[in-house]
Amino acid sequence: MSKSRNSMQTRRRISLFSSVLLLLCVAGCEPPGKPGAGEVSAEDVMDFPTLYATNCQGCHGVDGKNGAARILNDPLYLTVIPKDQLQETIEMGRPGTAMPAWAQSQGGPLTPKQVTALVNGIEQNWAKPVNFHGAAVPSYSGEGVNGNADNGRKLFGRDCFMCHGPGARIGSVTDASFLSLVTDQALRTSIIVGRPDFGMPDYRVLGLGHALSDQDISDLVAYLAEKRPPAVTAALVGPAPGAGNEGNKSTGSSSERGTQ
Ligand code: HEC
Numbered sequence: 420m421s422k423s424r425n426s427m428q429t430r431r432r433i434s435l436f437s438s439v440l441l442l443l444c445v446a447g448c449e450p451p452g453k454p455g456a457g458e459v460s461a462e463d464v465m466d467f468p469t470l471y472a473t474n475c476q477g478c479h480g481v482d483g484k485n486g487a488a489r490i491l492n493d494p495l496y497l498t499v500i501p502k503d504q505l506q507e508t509i510e511m512g513r514p515g516t517a518m519p520a521w522a523q524s525q526g527g528p529l530t531p532k533q534v535t536a537l538v539n540g541i542e543q544n545w546a547k548p549v550n551f552h553g554a555a556v557p558s559y560s561g562e563g564v565n566g567n568a569d570n571g572r573k574l575f576g577r578d579c580f581m582c583h584g585p586g587a588r589i590g591s592v593t594d595a596s597f598l599s600l601v602t603d604q605a606l607r608t609s610i611i612v613g614r615p616d617f618g619m620p621d622y623r624v625l626g627l628g629h630a631l632s633d634q635d636i637s638d639l640v641a642y643l644a645e646k647r648p649p650a651v652t653a654a655l656v657g658p659a660p661g662a663g664n665e666g667n668k669s670t671g672s673s674s675e676r677g678t679q
């Protein structure tokens with residue numbers, strides 16, 4: 420009796436599973452949001468809406484917004500990120516995070532032409548001129564601007580605490596568990612661009628009505644980065660530009676390596 424009920428349940432679950440698989444196949448025969456084996460037909464797709472919907476929208480949201488991962492459909496963001504960095508991020512992904520590498524040369528599913536079609540599509544469809552209202556345009560990577568975590572803590576209390584402090588309804592961005600999933604660049608990008616799709620303002624007004632400077636932004640990142648477990652920080656350091664496949668391996672845990 421209980422045996423046959425079990426097998427009924429199993430059958431029902433399997434048939435549910437196969438309808439999900441069938442749906443996935445109708446949607447392009449690849450699990451959404453995951454680089455697949457790159458079949459020949461998939462490599463021929465060059466049109467931006469299809470490339471975006473198949474590969475990116477599961478995390479970055481329909482039409483580039485309202486996703487779990489960063490809004491990409493944002494003129495301020497696309498003004499601040501240099502085109503070559505946009506391309507490099509898509510090619511290499513962000514090791515140690517949920518953002519995979521997309522270029523075939525990095526083990527991903529997309530040909531160089533498809534990556535170019537995505538980069539051009541993002542810029543042509545979603546970039547627009549931005550009025551900075553006299554505020555300086557921050558540097559995307561903040562290279563050469565060393566952050567001061569002490570000052571970052573003060574700025575956090577002034578500019579972020581009201582929304583991200585304990586008890587605020589928005590998720591805490593100072594938790595080690597959150598910080599373990601994101602790179603310093605992602606933190607920096609969020610502080611510059613905000614989350615206009617969810618109501619976080621951008622750097623032009625975050626400094627209590629003043630624009631945050633490059634130094635302020637680096638200080639805030641340094642403060643948040645200090646709260647991340649050191650072992651995780653090591654895994655989040657991406658490959659040096661041009662380091663190729665070797666860099667990606669650094670995300671493997673050290674205990675998995677060197678056992679012979
Ligand atoms: C007016 C409220 C508000 C203020 C002020 C604010 N944030 Fe946010 N922040 C938000 C909202 C809303 C989100 C989106 C939450 C979500 O994803 O569910 C967010 C998300 C984030 C994220 C996650 C990024 C992501 O892509 O989801 C980070 C990091 C962050 N904020 C940092 C900061 C820092 C640092 C400051 C101060 C400089 C700050 N925020 C100030 C409202 C605010």
Ligand code: HEC
Binds near residue numbers: 476488517608
């Ligand atoms: C499985 C989820 C996932 C998928 C699918 C995905 N991304 Fe991402 N993406 C992320 C996460 C998470 C980050 C932030 C990584 C970090 O911490 O730096 C990110 C970061 C990025 C950034 C850099 C944001 C910044 O900090 O400036 C770009 C650009 C980007 N993704 C583009 C894409 C494109 C284009 C696609 C499709 C080809 C894609 N992503 C697919 C999860 C995803």
